[in-house]
Amino acid sequence: MSKEMTCIVCPMSCMLHVDFDGEGHICAVSGNTCPRGDAYARKELTNPTRMLTSTVKIHNAPYDRLPVITSSDIPKGKLFEVMEALRVVEVSAPVKCKDIIVKDICGLGVDILASRSMPQVD
């Protein structure tokens, strides 16, 4: 059995070819231009994770939404749960880039960080 997939680690977008043994374990990855493609394919097929970017409500700021990002990858299957948790988060300006907005979101051991600074306005 085999599978084709596109590496999303860098803009080269190499087409990866993954071969599996009879028990479904990955036995070879080809088509990658660098080792990161091999690692990406193995991780994507066993424990896929993603960085999540979103926004939360912010008060007393020039805009009403603050862009946020996870401090590291989270399991792909938890993206919806985290997005739902962020729907009710509200903060007040001022906020500095990389401030922790939510610690340990959904018990994943990952924080939600501000991805830009936002000054306070009256």
Ligand code: SF4
């Ligand atoms: S295999 Fe390497 S060069 Fe190709 S897309 Fe992935 S990271 Fe980029």
